[in-house]
Amino acid sequence: MTGPIDEPTLLAEKKTGGWLLRLLMTADGLSCTAMVSPGPDPGTAPSPDEILELLATADVTEGIDRNAIEEIAACDPTAFPPEGLEVARGIPPVAPHDGYIDPLIRPDTGAAAYTVKADGSVDFYNRSDYDIVTSGQEIAVYHPPRPGSPGVTVTGHAIPVLSPSNPKTTFNKGVRLNRETNRITALTSGRVLFIGDALSVEEEYVVNGDVNFAVGNIRNPGFVLVSGDVDDNFSVTGDRGIKVGGVVGAATLKSDGDITVSGVTGKGKGRILCGGTLHARFLSEVEVECRGDVVVETEIRASKVRASGRILVVNGTVAGGECIAGRGIEIKTAGSAMGVATVLSSGTDYRMLKALDGLKEKLRKLEKEIGLIEAAVGAETPDEKALAAMPSARRETIEKQFGKLTVSRTEALLIRDEISRTNFDFDPSANAMINVRGELFEGTVVNLWHADILITEARRGPVSIIENTLNGSLRFLPLEPLTKNARTLEAAILASSPDPSSPTSF
Numbered sequence: 001m002t003g004p005i006d007e008p009t010l011l012a013e014k015k016t017g018g019w020l021l022r023l024l025m026t027a028d029g030l031s032c033t034a035m036v037s038p039g040p041d042p043g044t045a046p047s048p049d050e051i052l053e054l055l056a057t058a059d060v061t062e063g064i065d066r067n068a069i070e071e072i073a074a075c076d077p078t079a080f081p082p083e084g085l086e087v088a089r090g091i092p093p094v095a096p097h098d099g100y101i102d103p104l105i106r107p108d109t110g111a112a113a114y115t116v117k118a119d120g121s122v123d124f125y126n127r128s129d130y131d132i133v134t135s136g137q138e139i140a141v142y143h144p145p146r147p148g149s150p151g152v153t154v155t156g157h158a159i160p161v162l163s164p165s166n167p168k169t170t171f172n173k174g175v176r177l178n179r180e181t182n183r184i185t186a187l188t189s190g191r192v193l194f195i196g197d198a199l200s201v202e203e204e205y206v207v208n209g210d211v212n213f214a215v216g217n218i219r220n221p222g223f224v225l226v227s228g229d230v231d232d233n234f235s236v237t238g239d240r241g242i243k244v245g246g247v248v249g250a251a252t253l254k255s256d257g258d259i260t261v262s263g264v265t266g267k268g269k270g271r272i273l274c275g276g277t278l279h280a281r282f283l284s285e286v287e288v289e290c291r292g293d294v295v296v297e298t299e300i301r302a303s304k305v306r307a308s309g310r311i312l313v314v315n316g317t318v319a320g321g322e323c324i325a326g327r328g329i330e331i332k333t334a335g336s337a338m339g340v341a342t343v344l345s346s347g348t349d350y351r352m353l354k355a356l357d358g359l360k361e362k363l364r365k366l367e368k369e370i371g372l373i374e375a376a377v378g379a380e381t382p383d384e385k386a387l388a389a390m391p392s393a394r395r396e397t398i399e400k401q402f403g404k405l406t407v408s409r410t411e412a413l414l415i416r417d418e419i420s421r422t423n424f425d426f427d428p429s430a431n432a433m434i435n436v437r438g439e440l441f442e443g444t445v446v447n448l449w450h451a452d453i454l455i456t457e458a459r460r461g462p463v464s465i466i467e468n469t470l471n472g473s474l475r476f477l478p479l480e481p482l483t484k485n486a487r488t489l490e491a492a493i494l495a496s497s498p499d500p501s502s503p504t505s506f
Contacts, residue, residue, distance in 0.1 A: 008033065011058035011155075014050070018043030019077045021051065023058050024084065029153030032060050032088035034068075038077040045075045055087065059155045063089040093151030096164035101184070102141045105131040107194035125234060127216035133186045133201060134221070140184040140199065142167075142177055167197070174201030189221040203240070210246065211236060223257075232267070241276070248272075248286075258292070266303070277309070282316075289350065294325075306350035310482060314437065318342060324350045328431040328482035335441030335455070345447035347432025347467075347486065359419050366412040373405045433486040435479060436461040446474060448486070466490055 008024035011032065015021075019042070022035040032055070036045055046054075051069045055061075068087045072080075108130035117123055133139055145164030152158060171177055174188045186192070190203040203222030207215055210228035217235045218224055224238030229246035230253070236242055241257035250267040253259055256275035264270055266286030272278060277292040282299045293309035300313055302320035311318075311325040317333040322343040335342040381402045387395050432448040440459045445452070448467040453474050462479035466486040480489065 011060065012054050014046070014054050015039065016046075017041040019046055021046045021054060023054060023060065023087075025058075025060075025154060029155065029157065029159070030090040030092055030151065031086055032058075032154040033084040034072055034087045035084040036072060036075060036077050036080040042078050045073055045077050045080075048073050051087065060088050061156045062091070062152050062154045065089065088154040090154045090159075091152040093159045093161045094149040096148035096161055097143075097146040098164050099145035099166045100143050101167055101169050101194075101199065102143060103139065103192070103194065104141065105133055105137075105139050105192060107131075107139075107192040107199070109194055124213045125217050130191060132190070132219065132221060133192055134189045135186055137186045138183050139175070139186050139192055139201070142182040142184060144182065169197050169199055172198050172200035174203070175199055191220060205238065211251075224255075232269075278307075293327075306353075308349050308351065311346075318344065324348070324353065326350070326430050328433045328435070330435040330437070330482055332436075332438040333441070334434075334436050334439070335444035337441060339441070339443035341443060341445070342441075343445045343447065344434050346434050347430050347449045349430065356419065359415055363412060363415045363419070366408050366415070370405060370408050370412065373401050373408070377401045377405075431482060431485050432467055433480070433482060433484075433489075434465040435482065436463050436465065437479070438462075440465075448474065464489075469494075 008026050011023040011025050013020065013022040016039055018039045020037045020039055022037075024033045024035060025031070026033075034051065048069050051072060052064075055064060065087050068085050072085055072087070106129060145166050147164055148161035150158050150160050171184070174186060174190060175184055176187055177184050184199070186201045188201055188203050190201045191205060193200050193202055205218055205220040205222065205224045207218070207224075207226045207228070209215075211218060211226055211230040211234050219237045221239045223241045224236055224243070226236065226242075226244045226246070230236055230244055230248040230251045232249040232251060235252040235254070236244075237254045239256050242253055242255045242259045242261075244253070244261040246262055248261050248264045248266075248270065250265075250269040252271045252273075253261070254273040258276035258279070259272060259274045260279040261281075263280055263282040263284070264272065264286045265284050268285045270286035272286060272288045272290070274288070274290040274292065278288065278290045278294045280295075281297045282301070283296055283303050283305065284299070284301045286303045288294060288303065288305040288307070290305075290307040290309070292307070294305055294307045294311045296313045296316060298313075298316040300311075300316070300318045300321070300323065304322050305311060306324045308326045310327045311323050311329045311331075313331040315332055317336070318331050319333075319336045320340045320342055322345070323329060324345040326347070326349040329344055329346045334344060377398055382390075382398065387398065390398065434446060434448070436459075438461050440455060440461065440463070442455050442458050444455045446455060446465055447453075448465065450469075451467040451472050451474055459476065464477045464480040466475050466477065466489055468475045469490055475490070475493070477489065
């Protein structure tokens with residue numbers, strides 16, 4: 001008879017006057033148990049041959065336990081264990097192992113997770129759920145499927161096992177599986193994507209929408225493409241380039257390559273660090289550092305823009321703030337009719353200016369320190385007789401202060417010498433020329449190497465402005481392309497004009 005699926009099945013039984021022997025098999029067929037109970041005339045237990053005979057009747061052939069049979073034969077039927085004794089054991093099946101991919105890094109699975117700060121609060125600006133990898137880095141291990149082995153029941157029937165499955169993972173661009181080592185390697189630097197069954201390393205980070213709390217700050221060694229806006233206080237880093245289809249707010253963009261944006265409303269806090277060329281429709285209240293050109297379509301307003309190359313706003317306005325270019329500036333309108341303070345500087349790489357600013361700041365601190373010491377102990381060291389007459393504590397203080405004064409004076413002298421030796425013309429491609437195609441409003445400051453001039457009367461273009469090297473003023477020339485260098489133009493004027501300082505000076 002057959003009981004419920006989780007109860008044993010009665011395979012066979014045999015009765016005598018002294019005992020009842022029953023054989024029960026577990027539902028999985030892997031175990032056969034003998035149960036002995038006393039009969040009407042209790043006596044000895046069934047013999048080993050009687051037990052083996054009943055096992056044969058029940059077709060139990062696998063894993064028969066002779067020791068257990070001997071133990072049953074020696075038992076008192078009236079004291080037989082109520083749970084019975086196992087007399088046969090089958091061979092259990094070995095389960096197969098499906099193949100799988102084991103990431104060695106944190107891939108981007110499409111589900112955002114954010115950084116938890118030390119105080120337990122969540123930083124929603126910074127995602128913490130994926131890693132950036134480099135070319136050649138091992139990113140995952142492929143574990144191939146391992147087949148199982150079938151089992152055998154106590155009655156000799158096979159217990160089948162399923163075939164293992166292979167992962168459905170597809171290896172897309174940027175990854176390679178080594179079939180000999182089963183290691184998966186990145187072929188490029190970027191973000192590892194493991195979404196669904198697809199594994200890839202993406203150089204390009206694409207945001208179909210805005211950079212906001214749903215996306216978090218972006219860092220990517222490749223290119224970053226944002227179809228929407230970049231909201232305030234977020235940052236986007238794309239080492240090879242950035243393109244933003246919308247407007248960038250009070251955010252930070254950083255790239256070693258080119259950056260293209262629709263526009264920037266930086267609100268005084270926005271910042272762009274560009275290693276290539278910056279293209280924008282407009283820039284407003286933003287700080288820019290660019291090692292290439294800055295090309296703007298309509299307007300730079302109230303911004304600090306520094307470029308090693310050119311600053312070009314050929315059809316637009318620069319009003320307010322400061323523009324510093326190494327290789328020339330060309331704009332339509334400079335300043336505004338309201339006299340907004342606007343500084344245009346060309347011919348010097350901003351990186352050198354930053355170094356000079358650092359030296360000047362060190363010099364200011366040293367000069368302040370020197371002044372304080374001199375105010376306290378005088379500018380000249382007292383002679384030996386005067387020092388000898390002083391109390392020992394005062395003498396030690398004086399000697400210590402003059403020792404510091406000597407060191408500070410020496411350092412200040414070295415910094416002044418370094419500043420004076422700085423050659424503003426060190427870059428042969430530097431071009432101290434500003435082209436104004438339309439209006440140059442009063443209130444605009446023009447800085448060209450040694451000339452630093454406040455425009456006190458508006459002028460109309462088109463005009464090219466270069467330094468008059470004879471007297472440090474400005475020359476206003478017919479418009480020349482920035483492909484021509486101010487040095488060349490000035491040299492031609494000095495060579496051809498009998499009075500090169502008068503006709504074109506301001």
